[in-house]
Amino acid sequence: MTQATAIGFTAVLMWALLALFTIGSAPVPPFLLNAICFAIGGTIGLIWTARKGFAVLRGISWKVYAFGTIGLFGYHALYFSAFRLAPSAETGLIAYLWPLFIVLFSGLLPGERLRPLHILGALIAFAGAALIVLGRDPGGENNVAGLVLAFGCALTWAAYSVLSRRLGSVPTESVTIYCLATAALSVVAHLLLEETLWPTGALGWASVLALGLGPVGAAFFTWDIGMKKGDIQFLGVASYAAPLLSTLALVAAGIAPATTTLAIAAVLIAGGAALAASASARKGQA
Template sequence: MMNRKSLMNPTLIGFSAILMWSTLALLTTLSGSVPPFQLTAMCFSIAFLLGVALWIKQGGNILHHLRLPYAAWMLGVIGLFGYHFFYFMALSHAPAVEASLIAYLWPLLIVLFSALLPGERLRWFHVAGAIAGFVGAALLVTKGEAFAFNLQYSLGYASALLCAVIWSSYSVLSRRFGSIPTNAVGGFCGVTAVLAWICHAVFETTVFPVGGEVLAILCLGIGPLGLAFFTWDYGVKHGNIKVLGALSYTAPLLSTLLLVVCGLATASWVLGIACLLIVGGAVLAAGDFLNKT
């Protein structure tokens, strides 16, 4: 098992991805009416260019960075493109509240799946903390209102569940490919961009962003849909993956708080309770890690 002190920096780097993901809702709102696959394609194209910049900085033949094991390519592309594809499928075939709630199972699944990794030990407080975070996220998604699952949306629910399984599996299995450098994510982003452009051509009508929308899309491609995937890869490969899983529930909380600060959402008692559950759950899940680091 890796020394806890050696896990601190990679875990903090991984947490930076969560911080970037907390800006996703705000930046997506500011990006206007650009359809989802087009927005994904544009952002991942920017992320690919970031990867190319890293390859150039490292030196050598750029194509060398694309010479990865077939399994690594499969994991990376299915993780990045598969997650977004099934997330959009879920939103297209089920109400957003239920679809988002199911999709937000991925942090909890990361905590549970991490027990399958060599040297990892799952304790009750890891699970309890992750469950508390999920309940807090559920309050944010539903705004404390009642909801009901309807069988007519089964395809959307299944897509949302598959979405959660894909991202949690990608995150946990990335540890198995610890020898693959993080800058390989640039290649995964490039393939994801191509596949997203194809889906856009098949399913959507192009919308040209204007004014501030262009800046919002650029920020998306650089931050939550760009650098975040690089820092997340480094974090789950070298940091404490159970802590990162539990901390992931702070993303919807910080996202909501950011919307409130920007005047795009209002504060409420639900937000306060969700805050206590998510922060408390994260502290509970990370308690042993923080106390002994």
């Protein structure tokens, strides 16, 4: 595993804590939470960028900034809207097609070679994720519009991730502007669509801060590095570790029970990632 791939995988590890911290942040509505967290993430980016100088941000095309903002804000807007219309496990599963799409779309990139084991590994890992997601909430309501939006959010994140590879010459500091612009758009969406509810107590504020520092902050910077310079097929399959690790975090916190289904899912996801790693190793030797 290259250094860039390892850095990219830290985003998956941070996203594993997304559910735990989100639960702790209640009752903050989604777009307000988005605004606060991306503002924190953007501030981290400003501090990080300051070491190189802000001139690095001025040399980037507005089209790149528009692309990144559409990717970050568009994904979250579609995700939240999908669950408002169709709050069910099926919605979550469709939204989690993005790692599989990343693997498939990566084959269209110049210089990338997609092997059958990459696809097989992604499908096996998806099966493991399906066991977890479908097992969380057998109830809930579905409607076509909500499921279509969930599919759209999966396509949006996969397209953002894969197309980031084409922007390999653009410094990762650009994500700072993506985050700040997403925060600003989230404020507008919150004012139009939501009631303002702030975190409750020290635990609530600590959860929001943790989200902004990690899963909805630094994770987007490390993911950018992985997508631009790392093994994109392996990272796509390895992303299915996020729902597994997320559930394990909830088990450790006493929020969710440990089940046999969880163990089976762990084997499937680990096996899928191993197949993808094997295919990547062969690609490197070819």
